[in-house]
Amino acid sequence: xxxxxxxxxxxxxxxxxxxxxxxxxxxxxxxxxxxxxxxxxxxxxxxxxxxxxxxxxxxxxxxxxxxxxxxxxxxxxxxxxxxxxxxxxxxxxxxxxxxxxxxxxxxxxxxxxxxxxxxxxxxxxxxxxxxxxxxxxxxxxxxxxxxxxxxxxxxxxxxxxxxxxxxxxxxxxxxxxxxxxxxxxxxxxxxxxxxxxxxxxxxxxxxxxxxxxxxxxxxxxxxxxxxxxxxxxxxxxxxxxxxxxxxxxxxxxxxxxxxxxxxxxxxxxxxxxxxxxxxxxxxxxxxxxxxxxxxxxxxxxxxxxxxxxxxxxxxxxxxxxxxxxxxxxxxxxxxxxxxxxxxxxxxxxxxxx
Amino acid sequence: xxxxxxxxxxxxxxxxxxxxxxxxxxxxxxxxxxxxxxxxxxxxxxxxxxxxxxxxxxxxxxxxxxxxxxxxxxxxxxxxxxxxxxxxxxxxxxxxxxxxxxxxxxxxxxxxxxxxxxxxxxxxxxxxxxxxxxxxxxxxxxxxxxxxxxxxxxxxxxxxxxxxxxxxxxxxxxxxxxxxxxxxxxxxxxxxxxxxxxxxxxxxxxxxxxxxxxxxxxxxxxxxxxxxxxxxxxxxxxxxxxxxxxxxxxxxxxxxxxxxxxxxxxxxxxxxxxxxxxxxxxxxxxxxxxxxxxxxxxxxxxxxxxxxxxxxxxxxxxxxxxxxxxxxxxxxxxxxxxxxxxxxxxxxxxxxxxxxx
Ligand code: SF4
Numbered sequence: 271x272x273x274x275x276x277x278x279x280x281x282x283x284x285x286x287x288x289x290x291x292x293x294x295x296x297x298x299x300x301x302x303x304x305x306x307x308x309x310x311x312x313x314x315x316x317x318x319x320x321x322x323x324x325x326x327x328x329x330x331x332x333x334x335x336x337x338x339x340x341x342x343x344x345x346x347x348x349x350x351x352x353x354x355x356x357x358x359x360x361x362x363x364x365x366x367x368x369x370x371x372x373x374x375x376x377x378x379x380x381x382x383x384x385x386x387x388x389x390x391x392x393x394x395x396x397x398x399x400x401x402x403x404x405x406x407x408x409x410x411x412x413x414x415x416x417x418x419x420x421x422x423x424x425x426x427x428x429x430x431x432x433x434x435x436x437x438x439x440x441x442x443x444x445x446x447x448x449x450x451x452x453x454x455x456x457x458x459x460x461x462x463x464x465x466x467x468x469x470x471x472x473x474x475x476x477x478x479x480x481x482x483x484x485x486x487x488x489x490x491x492x493x494x495x496x497x498x499x500x501x502x503x504x505x506x507x508x509x510x511x512x513x514x515x516x517x518x519x520x521x522x523x524x525x526x527x528x529x530x531x532x533x534x535x536x537x538x539x540x541x542x543x544x545x546x547x548x549x550x551x552x553x554x555x556x557x558x559x560x561x562x563x564x565x566x567x568x569x570x571x572x573x574x575x576x577x578x579x580x581x582x583x584x585x586x587x588x589x590x591x592x593x594x595x596x597x598x599x600x601x602x603x604x605x606x607x608x609x610x611x612x613x614x615x616x617x618x619x620x621x622x623x
Numbered sequence: 624x625x626x627x628x629x630x631x632x633x634x635x636x637x638x639x640x641x642x643x644x645x646x647x648x649x650x651x652x653x654x655x656x657x658x659x660x661x662x663x664x665x666x667x668x669x670x671x672x673x674x675x676x677x678x679x680x681x682x683x684x685x686x687x688x689x690x691x692x693x694x695x696x697x698x699x700x701x702x703x704x705x706x707x708x709x710x711x712x713x714x715x716x717x718x719x720x721x722x723x724x725x726x727x728x729x730x731x732x733x734x735x736x737x738x739x740x741x742x743x744x745x746x747x748x749x750x751x752x753x754x755x756x757x758x759x760x761x762x763x764x765x766x767x768x769x770x771x772x773x774x775x776x777x778x779x780x781x782x783x784x785x786x787x788x789x790x791x792x793x794x795x796x797x798x799x800x801x802x803x804x805x806x807x808x809x810x811x812x813x814x815x816x817x818x819x820x821x822x823x824x825x826x827x828x829x830x831x832x833x834x835x836x837x838x839x840x841x842x843x844x845x846x847x848x849x850x851x852x853x854x855x856x857x858x859x860x861x862x863x864x865x866x867x868x869x870x871x872x873x874x875x876x877x878x879x880x881x882x883x884x885x886x887x888x889x890x891x892x893x894x895x896x897x898x899x900x901x902x903x904x905x906x907x908x909x910x911x912x913x914x915x916x917x918x919x920x921x922x923x924x925x926x927x928x929x930x931x932x933x934x935x936x937x938x939x940x941x942x943x944x945x946x947x948x949x950x951x952x953x954x955x956x957x958x959x960x961x962x963x964x965x966x967x968x969x970x971x972x973x974x975x976x977x978x979x980x
Binding site: 279464 | 753756757759760761762763764870872873874875880
């Protein structure tokens with residue numbers, strides 16, 4: 271495989287990512303499934319880098335899951351997104367930082383729709399004004415939060431305490447990157463590195479010392495696929511897609527999977543548990559499953575933050591094998607203990623623990 | 624000093640200057656140069672590469688009769704070895720302008736050439752296969768183009784990057800042609816038959832190889848093409864699968880994993896291959912594009928030079944005294960290119976004979 275060829279593709283998909291003054295819009299599910307991720311993002315941006323990141327408490331769900339589940343019509347979701355842009359305008363911001371790949375896909379799809387069908391923009395402006403009395407501008411810069419961490423990946427590397435190196439062998443760790451389909455497959459120019467050979471996560475892994483695994487089903491869906499999962503009768507289909515990906519990556523012996531989409535992270539994490547329960551298949555080495563991390567969690571680990579402060583214990587696949595390879599010391603008893611020492615209930619059936 | 628075209632009496636009624644500049648020294652330009660020189664014109668043939676012959680040089684055997692392409696080159700070279708022709712290689716042209724009844728051809732190095740008539744034979748460029756990112760050309764070691772395969776044929780060995788002899792080979796049709804995403808809606812016309820020829824030729828080198836062609840339609844419109852297609856199935860056992868390859872990747876054993884929809888069987892297909900050949904289509908050449916832009920020459924929706932009339936003026940464009948020959952107007956095979964160049968010569972002769980009107 272020629273790295274040069276990939277670099278040529280990446281050069282064609284350079285994306286403008288704002289440097290400061292972000293209007294931050296959260297994901298609906300990240301806060302409950304991986305609560306440390308958004309926390310770390312805000313901490314890293316505001317405290318470590320000293321950037322201005324603003325949140326407006328009136329921001330709501332983008333309703334993207336409803337849209338892809340055929341519950342929310344296009345005209346409605348355009349008005350919802352327009353309202354977010356109105357909040358941004360009222361707060362005095364022009365750069366939007368989107369925490370979720372589904373939302374990112376929704377925002378880019380709507381912005382492209384308005385570009386190609388200006389009458390839709392006129393209609394949305396009218397709809398929003400009638401419903402809320404608000405007005406909006408389209409953002410000057412649209413970035414997914416993984417774009418922003420990609421932009422500042424060298425700043426993470428500069429503070430690295432645990433680069434992605436196996437401490438016993440001295441070899442780079444093998445990282446599988448999984449990019450949410452809605453990040454760049456619809457509009458490759460909106461993603462760092464495009465859709466076929468995205469750079470956004472592979473750039474982080476390499477900058478932080480790891481090696482990226484390119485495996486045959488790299489571009490395949492994580493298994494979520496909205497209706498594949500949301501319609502209960504289709505869940506076997508969701509599962510079989512996830513299984514297909516893991517079967518394909520298994521021979522490359524990945525040490526971790528890195529994702530930039532909340533849905534992908536959840537499904538690649540939790541379906542490993544389900545598949546293990548169903549037929550006993552484990553995709554990692556030594557009878558251990560493969561930890562699936564968000565880019566903020568990985569950045570935090572590399573920078574030496576406590577894995578439990580990063581929320582890694584909230585994954586179904588626990589991170590212990592990765593922590594050991596990185597040489598990170600941890601106390602498993604602290605996983606579900608609050609900062610003031612109270613013991614929280616311990617979830618059952620966590621794997622790798 | 625400008626020469627005079629010596630036409631038979633029936634053709635020539637006026638005195639005329641006969642200085643013709645031909646831009647592009649591939650098959651069309653060489654054929655036109657030879658014919659015009661024999662008619663008595665003073666010809667300057669400009670070629671940007673160091674050798675004339677164009678794309679024909681890069682092919683090994685030609686369809687439909689498996690002739691060695693060097694035979695065509697030899698014929699064309701003999702054709703331009705004429706006292707009325709001066710060949711200037713390493714000369715690229717960036718503009719042409721009309722000036723007081725004649726035409727000035729401007730080379731990139733600042734030289735200027737005066738002409739009574741100009742023949743544009745700037746040919747085509749092969750579609751850059753890396754633009755179809757999903758096929759991974761330039762990334763996956765064993766994804767090659769039809770042009771790369773011809774080089775292997777000429778070297779006399781077909782080998783994978785690791786030196787092994789490939790046993791399972793895929794051929795992808797329509798790479799960069801009939802493809803809205805690539806910006807090319809047209810059919811490149813030759814790649815189907817070239818794929819058939821290459822599939823059979825592979826079997827000539829590796830008898831045990833299994834070859835799969837992934838096609839949208841088999842466009843076998845030329846003389847003897849259909850017969851070749853049939854022979855490839857009956858005698859060589861080439862497999863034809865109707866479906867477009869959607870993505871290519873590489874597994875841990877460095878085999879290519881190809882996903883394709885078999886539209887006849889109505890099933891998605893995933894196949895492991897040792898090598899994949901991309902049938903790169905034809906596009907307006909970059910040299911032609913620059914001239915078209917600077918000289919305001921009209922181009923069609925396909926970005927090739929637009930002929931003045933599809934039926935009666937396929938060698939003429941929108942600038943008086945400028946004529947087109949060969950694949951700068953549309954994809955053509957060598958036979959068609961040579962015929963088109965001869966037709967351009969007839970137009971040039973009439974133009975000069977009629978006092979450049
Ligand atoms: S000749 Fe065949 S391969 Fe070439 S563009 Fe036309 S249909 Fe496709």
